[in-house]
Structures are given as C-alpha cells and as structure tokens.
Amino acid sequence: MKWSWKIAKVAGIEVSIHATFLLLLGWIGISAWMTDRSLASVGSNIGFILALFGCVLLHELGHALTARKYGIKTRDITLLPIGGVARLERMPEEPRQELQVALAGPLVNVVITILLLAVLFLTGGITTLADLNLQSSSFLVRLTMVNLSLALFNLIPAFPMDGGRVVRALLATRMEYTRATQTAATLGQLIAFGLGFIGLFSNPFLIFIALFVWIGAAQESSMVQVKSALGGIPVNRAMLTNFVTLAPTDRLQTAVDQILAGTQQDFPVVLEGRVVGILTRQALMAGLSRDGAYANVASAMQREFETADSIEMLDVVAQRLREQPLHTMPVVHNGELVGLVTMDNVGEFLMIQTALEQSRAQRPQAG
DSSP: OTTEEEEEEETTEEEEEEHHHHHHHHHHHHHHHHHHOOHHHHHHHHHHHHHHHHHHHHHHHHHHHHHHHTTOOEEEEEEETTEEEEEESOOOOSHHHHHHHHHHHHHHHHHHHHHHHHHHHHHTSOSSGGGOOTTOSOHHHHHHHHHHHHHHHHTSSSTTSHHHHHHHHHHHTTSOHHHHHHHHHHHHHHHHHHHHHHHHHSOTHHHHHHHHHHHHHHHHHHHHHHHHHHTTOBGGGTSBOSOOOBOTTSBHHHHHHHHHHSSOOOEEEEETTEEEEEEOHHHHHHHHHHHOTTSBGGGTSBOOOOOEETTSBHHHHHHHHHHSSOSEEEEEETTEEEEEEEHHHHHHHHHHHHHHHHHHHHSOOOO
C-alpha cells in the first residue's frame, strides 16, 4: 500500500503503518496537550492508542495465522487509523475454512478481553463488571472495553466486516457460493442503510461507517461475480496476441514512437525469445527524464515481474494481476512469450461474455 512504511516482521508477515496513522497519533497528542497542558497526559493518550493498535495487530494476525493453516499466505498487514488490513492472497472458498478465518480475529479480541478482566479482578482494578466503562480513567479498563467493542463491531453481519464473511460462510453451506455472497452483501447494505439513517439523528460517525460498509459489500459482491464468470477459462482465450515487443538494446525513442503510433502502454522486453523485463509507461517517462531518448531500454525496464502460463485459469491470473504493481503480465508457453494480459482486456473479455450470454438467453428455444 502506498505511503506505508514497514515497521516489523511478525511470524514471517511484514507489518507496516500508513502515513495517516502518524497523523492520528499527532492529533491525539495535540488534543491531549490542549486539554490538560500535561506531557504525562500526552504520553498516556498516545500510549493507549499504541496499545489499542497492538490489539488490532493481534486481531489481524489471528486471521493471517488461521489462513496459513489452509495454505493461504498473507502478503502483509497495514495499520490504518480505521483499523488493520491483512492482505490474504485469497479468501478460502470452503465454508468451514472461511468461517474459522473470519472468526479468528474477533476471537483474539475476546481472549484479550478475558485476560485483561482477570488482571483487573486480581489486582482490584474493578470489583464488578458494572465498573467497566469507556469513560474510566484506568488504562486497563478502557483497553478492556475497547477490545470487547472491537470483537462486537467486527461481528456486524456486513461486508467487509468479519461478520459479513461469517454470514457468507454459513449461507454457502446451503447455497452456491456466488449466490451466498450476493445475499450476504444485500444484508450488509441493508444494515449500512440502517446505520446511516440512525447516524443522521445521533452520531455522524455512523454515517462514515455506513458508507464504508455499503461500498465494501458492493465490492465483495462484484469481485465474487467476476471470479465466478472467469472461472474455468484459460488465459489464452482472453490474452492479447497483437502487441509490440522491444529488445534490451533498443532506444527509448523506439518505445515513444510505438506509444504515439498505437494504444499499447507497456512493452515486454524480449531477448532470444525470453521475456527479460517490462518497460512500463511510467518507467519510460522516468528514463526519458533521467537519461534521454537515446538511452537503452535495458536502463529503464522493470526487471522484477510475474508471468502467467497460457493454460492458467483467468480468474487466478486476474487476481494476481490486481495485486501486483505492474498493469501488464506476460503470458508464456514453455518459457516463450505468447501474449499479454491486462485488467483492461480482462474487463473487455468479461463484457463480451456477458453480451453473448444475454444473446443466448433471449434466443427462442427450438421446439
């Protein structure tokens, strides 16, 4: 994720913080200073936020380590002001596995809540559960309440919350996966509408949550529909086969001429039939600015890139393409370049397939 910095590696998973997280810490510190004019208050408030996000990190690790049990890797975890994001390579489609992965995060917060309650009772921090409230001056009491709130909030049955994935997993035990997703997404949007309506008359923050849930539910439904439509289709049925290649020794001016003469933006760089790099439009502009038009393509091309095999399934390749920084993926067969795949041509292929299906559906049946 852009504007993120790696701060640690936990269980083999990179952990990063987003720049906006630092803004949050700054805002908390300034607010505390303006209220109490005390460095102790500033330290206490920032310390509480750091402890809270430590719990958020453990929540995301719960998802990640449970997914690892089923062979699903986690690319990284990023901490944002609104919480954490664990980027799994994919979500499990087997309902039982998705249920466990979805519940693992809130369960971590429940365990933390129980442990903090035990400490509070043993140390005399509280005597009854009635002593728990967010307005308490006790660090541990507030942290306990926030962890309980995190568990409950994430169990709201709406995408992209964990509760939405729990609902889908349960529905998927009784109906087809795509239909289960659409049903869970519709439920999530109904909940979002209700939260937004309540927010108009009470807490405006609920409107923000409602928008977050509404958009997340729509995106989840759309992604699953696309995955379903592309499933079982090999890449070679949708890849671009009419494209221009460059050699490492070509001049950048050659790429400029090709861009101006056609519509291709990224160029595979080929040496003896093998792809050795990709010259993206962004890299080309940087190379022109740095070295001029007569520099070699090799000086500007991207040397780290992924390839797809021509018989790979299109839905898998589209997912990989979405997650990589480059917009073009070379397609190879026995190591030799045979095509290119981009999200644009995947989208065009999907539109063509949809149009053909509508045509078949409208065609009168014989007999």
